[in-house]
Amino acid sequence: MIxxxxxxxxxxxxxxxxxxKCIFNIFFKSSYNLLTNFLFFLMxxxxxxxxLYFKIPALSLVSSILIPSMIIVFMYKGxxxxxxxxSILTMFSFVVLETVLGFALSNMNKNIFLYSKTTNTNFIFNxxxxxxxxxxxxxxxxxxxxxxxxxVDWFSILVIPFSSLLIILILLTTNISNEKFIIINIVVLFLxxxxxxxxxxxxxxxxxxxxxxVLNAKNRMSVNQIKNMSEKIEEYRIFAHDVDKHYISIKxxxxxxxxxxxxxxxxxxxxxxxxxxxYCSSNNITINSIVNYYLNRLNDSIRISCTIRLRSxxxxxxxxxxxxxxNLLENAINSLExxxxxxxxxxxxxxxxxxxxxxxxxYKETVFFDRNKFPINKNRKSYGTxxxxxITEKYGGTVAFEISSDLFSAHIILxxxxxx
Amino acid sequence: MIKIAVCDDENKIANxxxxxxxxxxxxxxxxxxxxxxxxxxxLYDELLNxxxxxxxxxxxxxxxQMNGTEFSDILRYEMDDEHTKIxxxxxxxxxxxxxxxxxxxxxxxxxxxxxxxQPTFLRATKLLERSSTYFKYQKQYETYKIDTKLITHFxxxxxKVVIHTLEKENYDEFTGKILDVEEELRNLSFFFxxxxxxxxxxxxxxxxxxxxxxxxxxxxxxxxxxxxxINRILLYDKDIKREGSx
Numbered sequence: 001m002i003x004x005x006x007x008x009x010x011x012x013x014x015x016x017x018x019x020x021k022c023i024f025n026i027f028f029k030s031s032y033n034l035l036t037n038f039l040f041f042l043m044x045x046x047x048x049x050x051x052l053y054f055k056i057p058a059l060s061l062v063s064s065i066l067i068p069s070m071i072i073v074f075m076y077k078g079x080x081x082x083x084x085x086x087s088i089l090t091m092f093s094f095v096v097l098e099t100v101l102g103f104a105l106s107n108m109n110k111n112i113f114l115y116s117k118t119t120n121t122n123f124i125f126n127x128x129x130x131x132x133x134x135x136x137x138x139x140x141x142x143x144x145x146x147x148x149x150x151x152v153d154w155f156s157i158l159v160i161p162f163s164s165l166l167i168i169l170i171l172l173t174t175n176i177s178n179e180k181f182i183i184i185n186i187v188v189l190f191l192x193x194x195x196x197x198x199x200x201x202x203x204x205x206x207x208x209x210x211x212x213x214v215l216n217a218k219n220r221m222s223v224n225q226i227k228n229m230s231e232k233i234e235e236y237r238i239f240a241h242d243v244d245k246h247y248i249s250i251k252x253x254x255x256x257x258x259x260x261x262x263x264x265x266x267x268x269x270x271x272x273x274x275x276x277x278x279y280c281s282s283n284n285i286t287i288n289s290i291v292n293y294y295l296n297r298l299n300d301s302i303r304i305s306c307t308i309r310l311r312s313x314x315x316x317x318x319x320x321x322x323x324x325x326x327n328l329l330e331n332a333i334n335s336l337e338x339x340x341x342x343x344x345x346x347x348x349x350x351x352x353x354x355x356x357x358x359x360x361x362x363y364k365e366t367v368f369f370d371r372n373k374f375p376i377n378k379n380r381k382s383y384g385t386x387x388x389x390x391i392t393e394k395y396g397g398t399v400a401f402e403i404s405s406d407l408f409s410a411h412i413i414l415x416x417x418x419x420x
Numbered sequence: 421m422i423k424i425a426v427c428d429d430e431n432k433i434a435n436x437x438x439x440x441x442x443x444x445x446x447x448x449x450x451x452x453x454x455x456x457x458x459x460x461x462x463l464y465d466e467l468l469n470x471x472x473x474x475x476x477x478x479x480x481x482x483x484x485q486m487n488g489t490e491f492s493d494i495l496r497y498e499m500d501d502e503h504t505k506i507x508x509x510x511x512x513x514x515x516x517x518x519x520x521x522x523x524x525x526x527x528x529x530x531x532x533x534x535x536x537x538q539p540t541f542l543r544a545t546k547l548l549e550r551s552s553t554y555f556k557y558q559k560q561y562e563t564y565k566i567d568t569k570l571i572t573h574f575x576x577x578x579x580k581v582v583i584h585t586l587e588k589e590n591y592d593e594f595t596g597k598i599l600d601v602e603e604e605l606r607n608l609s610f611f612f613x614x615x616x617x618x619x620x621x622x623x624x625x626x627x628x629x630x631x632x633x634x635x636x637x638x639x640x641x642x643x644x645x646x647x648x649x650i651n652r653i654l655l656y657d658k659d660i661k662r663e664g665s666x
Contacts, residue, residue, distance in 0.1 A: 351499075
């Protein structure tokens with residue numbers, strides 16, 4: 001004869017421990033920790049032992065909630081305040097959930113020192129509700145940073161668990177045999193547990209693809225913008241190159257006193273202005289265009305120093321260079337826009353097959369750093385740094401941002417040749 | 421042996437300079453070798469393709485094919501060479517202020533006179549000696565030393581550490597741990613590119629994500645697990661490395 005009560009309890013025991021571990025991973029950097037995993041395993045054995053030999057619900061509740069909240073949580077790496085908050089939250093939510101669910105189902109045994117026959121339903125309800133709790137906590141942890149909860153998330157958080165609970169409630173009112181009822185309960189629990197993983201993956205994929213789409217759209221826009229800039233800069237270059245010829249033509253007209261021709265000639269070329277300065281004239285047109293375009297947007301009080309040393313041909317794709325330099329310069333220009341007497345120092349050098357990019361500028365606004373040491377503003381908006389990071393990683397390089405009292409620096413290295 | 425290059429498109433000046441250098445070296449018991457080049461491009465090709473290096477370069481500023489300024493720019497920034505002493509030579513008395521960014525050792529006005537050349541040259545040799553760093557190792561009961569700028573890399577062979585130089589693939593070997601060598605040379609331009617290879621950045625010609633090619637065209641694999649550390653060194657310690665390679 002199969003002891004269904006024991007199977008249900010062990011399943012519940014396993015799932016509740018798993019969810020507690022999930023909660024801890026939400027609040028502490030999720031990493032493999034042998035000690036905590038071992039303690040969770042011991043807790044699983046202890047809970048099973050208490051259930052089998054004592055059969056006292058209150059004692060099981062104490063062992064399944066107090067051990068993780070009072071002992072295991074303190075084995076994680078993190079601030080004490082964080083540990084205490086997690087401990088209280090876990091204890092509070094699990095006790096409240098168990099109690100409320102018990103009352104709501106009217107299955108709460110009046111005597112908390114004895115298990116009743118209907119306790120199994122409670123276990124299933126608890127397990128499913130814990131799952132909802134874990135999902136809610138993981139999804140809403142970053143809600144203050146305006147992170148949206150996707151439709152897929154809502155579906156997995158609410159629809160699946162609550163429809164499962166409804167099915168169990170309906171079954172409770174029917175005359176289904178106890179054995180069948182328990183099997184259905186186990187199946188429902190299993191499906192919920194599986195959906196916990198599947199929807200997590202779907203949600204991640206959905207968010208990633210959404211993010212990629214947004215990034216690609218932004219990148220396409222930037223590339224178009226840079227293409228326009230390149231064309232403009234090229235026009236200036238051609239004009240600057242031919243300026244001597246224009247002078248000769250005008251001089252010829254003047255010597256022959258052809259005033260009308262002089263006026264016509266000048267009006268033909270007057271739509272090209274000379275105001276744009278060439279700060280960078282390396283052998284890489286993309287870099288020249290981007291740097292010259294952005295530097296010409298700065299006000300005259302900014303002291304600009306620009307050193308570009310590129311003798312070998314860059315094998316880094318123009319598209320990537322455009323996105324990376326565009327983002328870096330855009331951020332620098334935005335910081336310098338309202339400043340008087342600021343400085344901007346750009347260095348791009350190719351040394352021994354490694355491209356070094358360094359950009360230092362004065363800044364005034366408050367800059368924060370996220371957990372990856374990437375700069376963000378007060379609204380937690382990144383400065384296009386995700387794109388920069390992606391590109392540096394593509395070329396095997398790295399990026400570092402630094403701030404001093406009034407200087408913001410970005411240092412990047414990229415390998416010109418990924419494979420040789 | 422001090423390796424010297426004289427680079428001037430005026431044959432007469434270049435040859436006179438070569439002769440004077442040999443004379444001074446003979447008088448002061450210095451071992452030198454002088455190579456003469458007639459334009460910057462020729463000198464650049466020698467450095468790049470012929471597995472060569474120079475301790476002192478006497479460099480004419482105005483040359484038709486790759487002038488002295490262009491060459492210095494490549495040497496200092498692209499080749500990342502801070503070891504070589506550059507002495508600019510020119511007919512002009514007023515040297516451009518711009519040349520200082522190449523950290524020259526001195527300036528000499530043509531025609532080159534011995535009483536001007538001698539102190540400049542001897543001071544350069546002294547500075548070279550002072551800035552040289554030697555790696556010392558023991559074999560049996562004897563201690564050996566080698567100038568670190570000649571070493572391309574160290575490797576492991578059983579319980580021995582093998583020294584590889586620009587000129588000899590297996591220069592020498594001694595019993596020891598490569599980790600101890602790294603600790604000793606950490607402040608210079610040496611870093612691990614693989615658990616078995618300790619490379620000298622000073623003698624690296626091209627570094628990629630997969631390989632390090634040395635100035636003598638010998639190449640070694642770069643392991644994925646060391647890439648983060650290499651990136652960190654290049655990003656943060658590049659100035660230290662530059663100083664260290666002197």
